[in-house]
Amino acid sequence: MTVLTDRFTRAVDYARIAHAGQVRKGSSIPYLYHLLAVASLVLEFGGDEDQAIAGLLHDVVEDCGETHLAIVRAQFGERVAEIVAACTDGTAEGKQAHTDPDAKRRDWLARKQAYLAHLAEAPDHVLLVSACDKLHNARAIVQDLENPHVGTRVFERFTGGREGTLWYYTALSDGLGDRQVRPAPVLRQVVGRMHALAGVPSHPTSGR
Template sequence: MELSATFDQALVYASQIHRTQHRKGSGIPYFSHLMAVAALVLENGGSETEAIAALLHDAVEDQGGMARLDEIRRLFGPAVAEVVAGCTDAWGEPKPAWEERKRRYLEHLPQAAPATLLVSSADKLHNARTILEDYRQFGETLWPRFSHGKPGILWYYRALATAYRRAGAPERIVAELERVLDELEKMAGR
């Protein structure tokens, strides 16, 4: 598959709207996460539309709510907008309480479209890999980066893996997410 100029446009668009963001607790540009998620989508058989949605999966939640979703729909089409919407757990500021948002997100996964499951699971796999790598480097001092600390993060990612498996998310991604979580839980003493 060759990627088109539309993918190039999405790459630039994502870079521009996330330009000032960094990964939690680091100086790493947030854009690196978006590229990694798009790569996972493509490496697991995703289409260009799904890869574009991967680049934009956090745009609504982090950079503009419904107005941003409308712009994405106009620029990249309804299929991309639908996946981005399916990956969004908050639509504006202030965001609902963390646990409420996460439980609602988990509850929506069984009905999510395959494209949404692909992008969402790729997103969470990359996040889990990053958390594991940071835990290797920083140990227990990692957890205060997250509002719900170690118990909340480990609960949420394990619940995600279970929900993805039940919903039929891509096996390769789910199996890798489970392996990463097994290692993280073992290292973190769970």
Template sequence: MVAEKVATKLTERFEKAVVYAIQLHSLQVRKQRDIPYATHLLSVSSLVLEDEGDEDEAIAALLHDAIEDQGGLETRKVILEYFGERVTAIIDGCTEEIVKHQSHWRDRKLNYLEKIRTGSTSSRRVALADKLHNSRSILMDKRQKGDVIWDKFGGQRSGTLWFYRAFLDIYKADNFPSILVAELEQVILELEK
């Protein structure tokens, strides 16, 4: 007999994280379209929950860009205080860099890929949901605007596609247990056309 998975219960901590994430990113918009950045955070958190993530992972998904984009170590301290060590560790595991652009684009991406390769299952789940949502957004923009969309990416088309493919390969190499892996692969295949 197979045990049924119990649905993740979302508590006041999750509600607090939603409010905090929206406040932190209130002035930010998405790279390609002038829509609130919070849409990305909510989408990533939803993907984590759809992938059977727990509440801490869903909270980390809401805050996965907070340290990198909104205050660095000071923001990290607040997250640690409000949401605890596990949420903070998950975010640390999928944060590219705390101080923006300290190294060359490709070096940053290589370091990030290594961090993901050796990271915890929870950090990897959040990172996977993040990259899936980002790649879906890129694909939507490509369909609407064409290849001009690649101009806003540090790696341009070739570097960005290299990064997404290398990221996916890490998950495929160890058969990462997630429904999101196959979805990411389909989106990447569409982007590569």
């Protein structure tokens, strides 16, 4: 059984403060909701406290700035910082450097391709946190696809659009499945549902 200590409580507060004012795409839901959900999934799939804390903090560099990584390392330890860094596919500063839509799209594609290549070599304790993050995001997309007031317009929120988003989640599902990460079978089912609701046949490798 994973025991949660005051480190976890402090991490919740750190995430709350760091992401204050941020909301989930296309909603007014505080971003903390996603971070708590990822940490919960990490625990559900057998993760330890370090991994659960990393689940809470996995987006702090990407969304709040690269200076947070040193603070995370100092407050929560090297292993948590390693996982957070490994779950980051770009910094807030780097994303803000691209304002032109075409440049943003090229940057998005390059970051996603690099992240997929990274997952093939990442250690298991990193993969669990990454898989839980992607699973919660995929479930949120499916929930919006099932909502008649949103539907396929959900893809307008994402830089990759419908085609890019479906490609990325299929590739994630395949890559995490190849590594036999515990949440991978659930992610594969959710991604299949995403394709069906989007009206796009699943990639041939997504049913492996």
